[in-house]
């Protein structure tokens with residue numbers, strides 16, 4: 318049975334979540350957070366996989382590629398003794414995060430979070446219970462050597478029993494030129510798979526926003542990613558010293574045909590046009 322400290326606290330973001338009106342509504346970071354990020358869903362998953370391996374929930378989180386650090390800011394509100402370090406290269410994005418996600422925290426929460434402007438390859442301290450690389454950000458590494466170097470940095474960032482969590486997407490639709498539209502209150506989020514080069518498994522993915530009254534933001538974000546496959550990711554994690562790697566596959570809701578944000582550990586998976594999975598990597602003394 319979870320104690321109060323082990324259980325989720327009501328999300329301040331949900332409390333603060335305003336109807337999309339005014340200048341924030343026109344802001345690409347605000348729109349991205351609304352459309353793409355669901356920290357509370359991730360936290361349930363982090364708790365579960367860490368608890369399965371350590372019998373307690375994680376406290377110290379390191380969010381690599383943190384962007385506006387929404388996840389890190391929510392993490393320090395989720396439990397009274399959680400701590401978070403967010404790492405990102407981009408100063409304006411971090412500034413936006415400090416202003417909109419860190420400034421509203423109370424003094425105690427602010428003491429438990431730190432944002433660092435740096436390359437994820439160079440930050441391995443303080444050690445964390447859980448290191449996360451979300452929204453496929455590690456795909457910015459285009460060679461085996463550079464991805465292995467990142468995975469090595471992630472492993473060196475972990476304390477005893479620590480886990481490294483990242484998401485992966487794939488399926489034949491992930492390589493197909495297409496635009497996928499999702500409606501939200503006041504705006505539509507457009508995921509644009511602009512081009513794909515099969516010689517390098519290299520794709521250009523863009524995010525646009527269209528406002529329901531008028532106008533929008535084209536090319537709000539552009540990502541140039543190598544699409545790494547699950548076996549490649551697992552091989553490189555092993556080469557970086559992880560010896561326990563589990564894959565969690567997203568369940569599909571039968572009524573909608575869409576992923577339902579519930580993930581199950583699998584050793585086989587259905588071949589499908591589009592899928593999302595998590596890897597959870599750790600160093601276990603029980604497995605050679």
Ligand SMILES: C[S@@+](CC[C@H](N)C(=O)[O-])C[C@H]1O[C@@H](n2cnc3c(N)ncnc32)[C@H](O)[C@@H]1O
Nearest residue numbers: 382383384404405406407435436437451452454
């Ligand atoms: C797709 S966004 C991810 C934002 C957030 N983590 C999320 O889950 O939505 C990728 C972020 O990675 C940052 N980034 C790219 N290369 C990086 C590197 N080598 N070190 C640190 N941050 C990097 C970018 O500045 C950008 O904010």
